[in-house]
Amino acid sequence: xxxxxxxxxxxxxxxxxxxxxxxxxxxxxxxxxxxxxxxxxxxxxxxxxxxxxxxxxxxxxxxxxxxxxxxxxxxxxxxxxxxxxxxxxxxxxxxxxxxxxxxxxxxxxxxxxxxxxxxxxxxxxxxxxxxxxxxxxxxxxxxxxxxxxxxxxxxxxxxxxxxxxxxxxxxxxxxxxxxxxxxxxxxxxxxxxxxxxxxxxxxxxxxxxxxxxxxxxxxxxxxxxxxxxxxxxxxxxxxxxxxxxxxxxxxxxxxxxxxxxxxxxxxxxxxxxxxxxxxxxxxxxxxxxxxxxxxxxxxxxxxxxxxxxxxxxxxxxxxxxxxxxxxxxxxxxxxxxxxxxxxxxxxxxxxxxxxxxxxxxxxxxxxxxxxxxxxxxxxxxxxxxxxxxxxxxxxxxxxxxxxxxxxxxxxxxx
Amino acid sequence: xxxxxxxxxxxxxxxxxxxxxxxxxxxxxxxxxxxxxxxxxxxxxxxxxxxxxxxxxxxxxxxxxxxxxxxxxxxxxxxxxxxxxxxxxxxxxxxxxxxxxxxxxxxxxxxxxxxxxxxxxxxxxxxxxxxxxxxxxxxxxxxxxxxxxxxxxxxxxxxxxxxxxxxxxxxxxxxxxxxxxxxxxxxxxxxxxxxxxxxxxxxxxxxxxxxxxxxxxxxxxxxxxxxxxxxxxxxxxxxxxxxxxxxxxxxxxxxxxxxxxxxxxxxxxxxxxxxxxxxxxxxxxxxxxxxxxxxxxxxxxxxxxxxxxxxx
Numbered sequence: 001x002x003x004x005x006x007x008x009x010x011x012x013x014x015x016x017x018x019x020x021x022x023x024x025x026x027x028x029x030x031x032x033x034x035x036x037x038x039x040x041x042x043x044x045x046x047x048x049x050x051x052x053x054x055x056x057x058x059x060x061x062x063x064x065x066x067x068x069x070x071x072x073x074x075x076x077x078x079x080x081x082x083x084x085x086x087x088x089x090x091x092x093x094x095x096x097x098x099x100x101x102x103x104x105x106x107x108x109x110x111x112x113x114x115x116x117x118x119x120x121x122x123x124x125x126x127x128x129x130x131x132x133x134x135x136x137x138x139x140x141x142x143x144x145x146x147x148x149x150x151x152x153x154x155x156x157x158x159x160x161x162x163x164x165x166x167x168x169x170x171x172x173x174x175x176x177x178x179x180x181x182x183x184x185x186x187x188x189x190x191x192x193x194x195x196x197x198x199x200x201x202x203x204x205x206x207x208x209x210x211x212x213x214x215x216x217x218x219x220x221x222x223x224x225x226x227x228x229x230x231x232x233x234x235x236x237x238x239x240x241x242x243x244x245x246x247x248x249x250x251x252x253x254x255x256x257x258x259x260x261x262x263x264x265x266x267x268x269x270x271x272x273x274x275x276x277x278x279x280x281x282x283x284x285x286x287x288x289x290x291x292x293x294x295x296x297x298x299x300x301x302x303x304x305x306x307x308x309x310x311x312x313x314x315x316x317x318x319x320x321x322x323x324x325x326x327x328x329x330x331x332x333x334x335x336x337x338x339x340x341x342x343x344x345x346x347x348x349x350x351x352x353x354x355x356x357x358x359x360x361x362x363x364x365x366x367x368x369x370x371x372x373x374x375x376x377x378x379x380x381x382x383x384x385x386x387x388x389x390x391x392x393x394x395x396x397x398x399x400x401x402x403x404x405x406x407x408x409x410x411x412x413x414x
Numbered sequence: 415x416x417x418x419x420x421x422x423x424x425x426x427x428x429x430x431x432x433x434x435x436x437x438x439x440x441x442x443x444x445x446x447x448x449x450x451x452x453x454x455x456x457x458x459x460x461x462x463x464x465x466x467x468x469x470x471x472x473x474x475x476x477x478x479x480x481x482x483x484x485x486x487x488x489x490x491x492x493x494x495x496x497x498x499x500x501x502x503x504x505x506x507x508x509x510x511x512x513x514x515x516x517x518x519x520x521x522x523x524x525x526x527x528x529x530x531x532x533x534x535x536x537x538x539x540x541x542x543x544x545x546x547x548x549x550x551x552x553x554x555x556x557x558x559x560x561x562x563x564x565x566x567x568x569x570x571x572x573x574x575x576x577x578x579x580x581x582x583x584x585x586x587x588x589x590x591x592x593x594x595x596x597x598x599x600x601x602x603x604x605x606x607x608x609x610x611x612x613x614x615x616x617x618x619x620x621x622x623x624x625x626x627x628x629x630x631x632x633x634x635x636x637x638x639x640x641x642x643x644x645x646x647x648x649x650x651x652x653x654x655x656x657x658x659x660x661x662x663x664x665x666x667x668x669x670x671x672x673x674x675x676x677x678x679x680x681x682x683x684x685x686x687x688x689x690x691x692x693x694x695x696x697x698x699x700x701x702x703x704x705x706x707x708x709x710x711x712x713x714x715x716x717x718x719x720x721x722x723x724x725x726x
Contacts, residue, residue, distance in 0.1 A: 081688040088478050088694075109476035189562070189578075196583075197671055249561050250580030252672035253588075258560065267562060378475060385690030392672035396584045 034320045035066030039093035041083065043308060044073040045341050052337070060327050067320050087111050087313070094316035095325060100135050100309050101203065101374050101381075103143040108378035112142040113312035118322040119144075123329075128348050130369060135309055137376040143309035144325065146334065147343040149274035150364050150371045151204065151304045153296065154281075157289045159269035162187030168293035172209065172237045175270065175296045179246035182269045189248075193259045193268035194241060196251035196395060202387035203374060204304055206408075208272060209234030211372055213298035218375040224383060224412040231405035233298060235394060242395045252392045264288060274306070278360045279342040292363040305371035307346065344368065379413065386411035462705070469698035474691050487699035496674055497682075497700075504658065504678040506589070511596035511657045516650055518597065519604035524634050526609045544602035552666035555595045556582065559667075582668050585675045592676055595663050600656075604649055611645035612638055647720050654715070655708055679704050 042053050050073055057069035072093065074082045080102065086092045092111060106112050116124070124132065127145070135143045153175075155168045160178070163185035169175035179191020195201050207217070215230025241247045248254060248262055260277055262268040264285040271277075272295060281288055295303045310325050312318055328334065331347060338345045344364060345351055356365045374380055390407045393399040469487055471480035491497050526537065543551060558564040559581035570577035581591045615638055623633050639646075661680045664670060670677035670685060677685070679700060687697025 084476055084688065084692060087476050090478070105476050109478075111476070197669055249578055250583035252584060253560075253580065253582035253668060265562075381689075382691040385685075389671070389673050396672045396675075 034064050034323050036068070036317045036320055038067060038069045038095065038317050038320045038324050039072070040069055040321075040324065041072045041074065041093040041096040043079065043097045044076055048340065049073055052340070056328060056333070060324050063327070064320070064323070067324075069324060090315075092313035092316065094318070094321035095310055095312055097146070097308055097310055098143075100143050100145065100307050100376065103135070103309065103311060104137045104376040105378045105381060106311065107137045107140070107142040107376075111314050113314055113318055115141045115144050115312070115322075118312065118318060119326065123326065126329075126331075126347050126349070128346055128351070131305075131307055131346050134305060134307065134373040143311050144329075145307040145309040145346045146328065147338045147341060148305065148307040148346050148368070149276075149343050150306075150367045151208065151272055151274055151295065152363050152367060153270060153272055153293045154263060154277055154290055155270045155293060156188060156263070156266065156268075157291055159187035159266065168291065169270075169296050172212070172296045172298055176237075176240055176244060176246050179241070179269065180244060183245065188267060188269040190262065190268040191246035191270060192241060193262035193271040194238075194247040194251050194254065195256055195259045196254050196392060197388070198255035199384065199388075200256055202391055203380075203384040204306075205238065205272075206234065206387055206391070207302075207304045207372070207374060208295055209237045209298065211302035211304075212295060212300060213237075214300055217372075218377070222375070222377075224375060224377050224379055226405065226409040226412045228405050228409065231408060232401045235391070235401040235404050237298070238391065239394055239401055251395050263290075275344065275361055275364045276342045290360075292360040294363065294367055301370055303367045303371040305368060305373050307373075383408070383411045465698045465701050465705075468694055469702050471695050473694040476692065480695075483695065487695045488703075491696065491699050491703070500674060500677045500679060500682045503589075503676070504680075507593060507596070507660075507664075507678050508654060508658045510593040511600060511660075512650060512653045514593070514597045515600040515604050515653060515657075516646065519601050519608055520634075520639075520646070522601060522605040523608035523612055524638065526605065527612055540602050540605060542602075543599050544606075546599075548599060548660075548662040549666055551599050552595065552663045555591075555598075556667045559591055584672060588668055588676050592664055592667060595667065596657060596660065599663070600653060604653060607649050608642060608646060611642040615641045644720065647715075651712060651715050651720070655712065658708060659704065 040053070040057065042049065044050075050071075053071045053073060057071050060069055061067055079098075083092070083096060083098065083102075083106075087106065087109065098106075103112070124141070128148075131145050131148050132141070135141060135145050137143075153168060157166075159182050160166060160168075163178070163182040165178055165182065169178050175192065182188055183191050195205055210217070210227075210230055211234075213230040213233040215227040215234065217224065217226070219225040242251050248268060254262070256273075259268075259271055260273060260280065263271040263277070264281060266285075266288060278292075281290055294301060310328075312321050312325075328337075329347070331349060334347055335345060335350050335353065338350065339353075339355070344356070344361070345353075350356075351365065355361055387408050390399070390404045394401065394404050468480070470482060470484055472483045472486070473480045522540065526533070526540075560566075561578040561580050565581065566577050566579055569579075579587060582588045619637050619641070620633055623637050628636065658678075659680050660678070661684065664676060664678060664681050665684065668676040670681040674682070683697050683700040683704070686693050686700060
């Protein structure tokens, strides 16, 4: 199977290479000599990644005999630490994948190459403008998104039916009321599965409730800022979910994997996450009768958009790495990749695929334009770290939303 | 092979003897030690010096720039209530795991000396936690301790307590759970070492005790324990250092949370240096404090416990 995958990748890439060469698509990066080692550090999305990445590397090497692409797929838990250590040790890879929320920290350290210096405008014009704009930091394009997601509410229609409910909640108040009634009726043990530990305990769950209550994470000058009124309204929603028993009892010990497991096992009637859960449910929990709905409203509608992107590190084999990136952004390769990962595309033409026009993915595509990205600010990771602990203090120690928001504002410097 | 007798000589005399040995070609002996010494310098001394050096600097985020701040990192650390809270948790964790491990391992090792049906199976089962990686054990226990996991299911079978205890969500239950897992992974190795020491106790002593009418517990307390005391103290010291620095169990099971309540200095160091603000200077200061505490505690322990114990 593995050999088959690699062979398929190789053959399709060779075929694409022939098409690409004949159509003269290559831009400035091709003008320099493409050779040498390209160290490629890639995010690991699952068991198929190794074969896919090695297949891509082999295909590119076949096209460029002087290039040796060395693939590294670090464990996701230590990915950020690995890159940080490599950068500090002046040993960064030539090209790496990372969430755009991390880009600002690397860009601020002056170790990234601006993509506009190595690829042409025609190439950049193929990207969905909203996503490309969301990848910018200080007006420069240090990261090139290769997949995107937004977040939506997954709800278990069977659990809802057990409580006589048939419609997804439209507001946070409705979510709490429905979650309570479902748990009481025995439709599921818990109304909603929440994440209370790990990176997204704050960086995803706080924006869900904060933005939908009218808050913005950056002031007009682009600096991190916390709107106290929206923060208090948002964190009160999270506090109520935990205190009123709508969520699972061990929120502070629940990471993203646990949260998904709770929904997939039917122990939680709802959760909020990205489109990857669709594939997981279809393959591992086909009995769960789920549907996808927009995030509940507070005073307004919003969701979190996230994208993963490629960055080029200064001092590396930039020409070859940029050419390799162009290879990965071939429409067929890019589309096949996002489909396999169950994500959303970044190239505008990718959205034309039928799977984005109907079915559960449609809700994510529709929410993408209303969604927001977390700020590209080097202090975001620090704020996220502090915010995560503050939310935990609210869940376990009864810290008030007012006190939590005051501490978050201090960490944000606002 | 018998032990080499060491004559009681004055310090100055030892130096003279050493120099005489070197002059007589004894330097070759030091040559044999050189590869090990070089390895220790490479993997221990150089990183240690580097860590101390970084602890005198401010280095945050991804910037490779370091700014000399002298003792500021240490001062900030010592006036931080969170640091002292975590230091206290580290002591509770270490004493809890090492203390219970020593007692349980002694009992288990004693049982291993007795012939009974299924002893070989018992030994294999005993070694399983030791043979499993710490991270894997922690992952398994993390699942088992979820509200709908094996632990609550088992408790509910016996009709005890609430069946949906959130073991890892808050203290004190998270602390208890972590110490339990710490003991679970520490007992096998400790028991095996104690069992080996117990086998060196002459059988005649047990027979003499039996003739005096001493029972099983009495033999363990008054024959076995004094004779394996030195091994037990050495194993305890080893466990103390390992548990004090133990990282995988806490990192995997609770990540030190919620709100630092289950952090120990080792996990706090990691979170300080490799998440949030990536404060390498402060993390290095924590590392230096850990090394200093372990060094001083080990010296005191060896001086007052191990060296004062007669050789069995």
